[in-house]
Amino acid sequence: MTGSHRAATTTRRGTGGAARDRRSGRTRIRIVLAAAVSLLVLVTAGVGWAYLRLNGNIDTFGADGISDHRPAAASDGQNVLVIGSDARTAGNSELGGGDKNDIGRSDTAFLLHVYADHRHAVAVSIPRDTLLTIPPCKLPDGSWTETRHQAMFNEAYTVGSTAEGNPACTQNTVENLTGLRVDHTVVVDFKGFSALTEVVGGVEVCVPQDIYQKDLNPGRATRGKRLFTQGVQTVSGQKALDYVRIRHGIGDGSDIGRIQRQQAFVGSLIKKVKSDGLTPTKLLPLADAATTSMTVDPGLGSADKLVSFAMSLKDIDLNDTRFVTVPWRYEGARVAIVEPDAGALWAALKADRTLDGQDAGGGSDADGKDTGASKDTDASKDTDASKSADASKSAGEEAPAEDISATVRNGTRVTGLAARAAAVLEASGVTVTGTETASSQDHRTTVIEYGPGREAEARTLARLLGTGELRSTTGGGLDVVLGQSYADQAPGTSTGADSATASPAPSEVPAEVAEGARTADEDLCAALSYG
Template sequence: MGRQRRRLRIAGFTLVGALVLGAGGAGWTFWRLNDNIRSVDIDAALGDNRPAKTGPTTSADPSDPSASPSALPSALPSGALNILVLGSDSRSGTENAELGGGDDGAGARSDTAMVVHIDEGRAGATVVSIPRDTLVTRPSCPLESGGSSSVAYNAMFNSAYAVGGPVCAVKTVESMTHVRMDHYIEIDFSGFAQLVDALGGVTVTTDEDIDDDDSHLELTAGTHHLDGEKALALARTRHGIGDGSDLGRIGLQQTLVKALLDQISSTDLLTDPTRLYEAADAITGSLTTDTDVDSLTELMKLGQSLKGLSSDTTKTVMMPVVTAPYDGNRVVADEPEASELWESLK
C-alpha cells in the first residue's frame, strides 16, 4: 500500500511538473514572439494633420441591449481599414544580405508598396500597388534625428522611406492619396522567405518565361510550386519579364499575393504546432508595425478579423500611372483615374 501511494505521489509530481513546464514554455513562446515585433509610433510622429480616420466598429453592436458590456472588448473589429504594407530590406543580417538586402541596416529601401483596403465587414479587400518609380511631391517629414526634411518635388516615391523611414512613407502616401492609413506593416526579405517556407511553399502560374540575372530566377511559363527563396525572387523580378520596368514586377507581386492567400487558407496551421510556431516566428521576427498592432495579441485579433478573406474576394490593381513627360524612366499618377481610385477607398 505504501509503495502504491509513493507511485501515485511520484506520478502526481510528474504531472504537476509537466503542467508547469508546459505553461512556462507557452509563456516563453508568447514572450519571444511578442518581443520579435518592432514598432513605430506613427500617430505621435504625425499628429492630427492627417486625413480623417474611419471610426472603428466591432462585430458586436453596442446599441444592442442583449450585448453585455463584458462581451464587447473581445468582439472582433469589423470596420473598414486601410493598411500601408511595405516590403523592404531594412533589417540587417546575413540572411537579408544573401537575399539582396543590406548587410548593416543602412540605406534601407522599400522595394514594394501596397495600400490594402479592407471592406466594411472584412470579407473583401482591394490591394493597390504603388510603383516605386512614381514621381511624387514628398512632404516635409519629421526625422528620427530631430528636425524635419524639406519638401521635395518630383521625388521618387520610394525615396520617402529612405529619407524618413516608416513615418515619411505613411505621410507621403496620405499626402498623395488623401486617405488615412489606419495601420502600417513592413516585412523584410528574410522574413518573407521564411514565412513562405513555413507555409510549405506557394503555387503560382506565370504566363511567360522568366530569366532574370538580378533576382537569379529562371522559370518556364506555367505552374510552379516555389519555396521561400524563389518566391522572394519572383516578387523582386523585373528585368526578366515584359519591358523590364517596375510595372511588370507589380503584376508578379499581385499574382503572389493571391497565391499566398490560397496557401494560407489551405494550410491548417492549428493542427501542426511546429509549423504554426515557424510561421508565427517568421512573421513577428520580420515585422515593423505601428504601435496599435505591435503585440501578438493585437496581431492575432487583426488576423482573426480577416479570416473571411480569400483570393476570390481580393481585388488587385495598380495605381493608374503614365510615363512622366520629363523623364521616360519614371511614371506619374494618371489623373483623374488615380484620384477616383483613392476616393473609392475612403
C-alpha cells in the same frame, strides 16, 4: 460455526477486494487527471513562451515621426500599409546582394483596405517610381523636412538616409496621397519574407517563361544558369525572393511590369495560409518567422495585437480579396498617377464601397444577421421622423449621408479642389447642389457652415472629408468652404510646380480599374505582367 467463520472471512475478503478496486480506480483517475493537468500546463507554458518569443522579435518604429495632420478615420474598416524593404542590414545582403552599409529603401508597397464588414479586402499597389508629393517628414535629428513635389514614392522611405529606413515618412506620404488614414504599417525585409515562405511549405507560382541569372542581374556578361523553368511550381526561401524581384526579361522589364506577378504571389500566399487554417496555433509559427525581420507601428507592437489582426481576416473569402494598381501612366521613365480615376478609387475605399460599387460598410451579412460592424449612420436611419431635428440628433451624433445636400466652395488656390471634394461626398451618398469658388482663396482651415437643426449633417460632412471646423449660422443652408487643411490631405491634389487643371473625380471606380482587379483565387498564370 466454522461455516459461519468461512462465510464471514469470504465476506471480508470480498469487501476488501472491492475496496482495493475502488482505491485502484481512484488512483487511475488521479493519474489521468495529473497527466491532463500536466499536459495543460505544458501547452499553456508553450503558448506563453511562444507569445513571449514573438514579443521579443517585434520591432516598432517611433510614432513621433507620424504627421499631426492626418485624415480622420472614415469607416469601421482598416487601412494597413505593407512595405517590402530592400535593406541590406542584419544578413539581408546575403539574400539580396548589395552593400550592407547602404541606406534602407522600399522595394514594393501596397495599401490593404479591409472593409468594415470584414468580408472584403482590396490591396492597392503603389509603384515605387510614382511621382507624387512627399509631405514634411521627421529626420533623425528631430527636425522636419520641407514638402517635396514631383518626388518618387520610394524616396520617402530614404528620408534621413538611415539603414533602417523611414516607414513613418512613407505612411505620411500615403495618407497625403490617398486622403485615407493608415491604421497600421508593416515593414518586411528580405529575411522575413524568405522565412515566411519556408514556414508555410512554399508558395505556388506560375513562371511565364524560362528565367536565367541574367534576368535577375542584368549586369552579368552571360545569361548564366537557368533559375526557373516555365510553368507552375512551388517556391520558397531564396527562390521565392528571386521570383518576386525579377523584372528584366519578362514583359517590359520595368518595376511596374512585375507588380502583377507580385500581386499573384501574395494572393497565392494568402490562399496557402487560409488552406492550412487561420487559427492561433497555425499563426504562431508564421508570426514567429515573419517577426524576426519585421518592423511595425506601435499599434501592432505585440503578439496579441498581431495575431488578433490576422484572425480578423479569417472571414474574407479569396474571391473577395482583390488586388489593383493605382491608376497610372508612364511619364518618361517614371510613373504618373491618373486623375480623376485615382481620386475615385480612394473615395470608394473611404466610403467602404467595393470595386464593383457594392456597400461593404458592415450593416448585415448575407443571412440578414447583424455583423456587429454597422455604421452609426445606419442606426440614425431609425430616428422617429415626427421628432424635431434638434431633439432627435444630440450633440456628437451624425445624419445619414444620403439625407444631406450641401454646396462646396474652394477656399484655396488648388485647382479643382471643390470638384474632388464633391466627388468624395457624392460617393458616400451626399447630394452636392453646386461647386463654387469662395470669396477668398486664403482659407487655412476647412469650415462647414450649418443652419438651425443641421449640426448632425455638418458632423457627417466633417467625417467624410476628414477635416472641418463646424460653424453655426442663422441661414438654413449647409455650405462647405474648403481650406488648405483639406488640400493637404485630399487625394491627387497638388500646388505650385505640380499644379495642373483637374477634372472632377467620377463617383464610381472606373471600369478598367475594377475589371483589371485580380482575386486571391485567380488563375496563377493569368495576367502576369503589364508589358
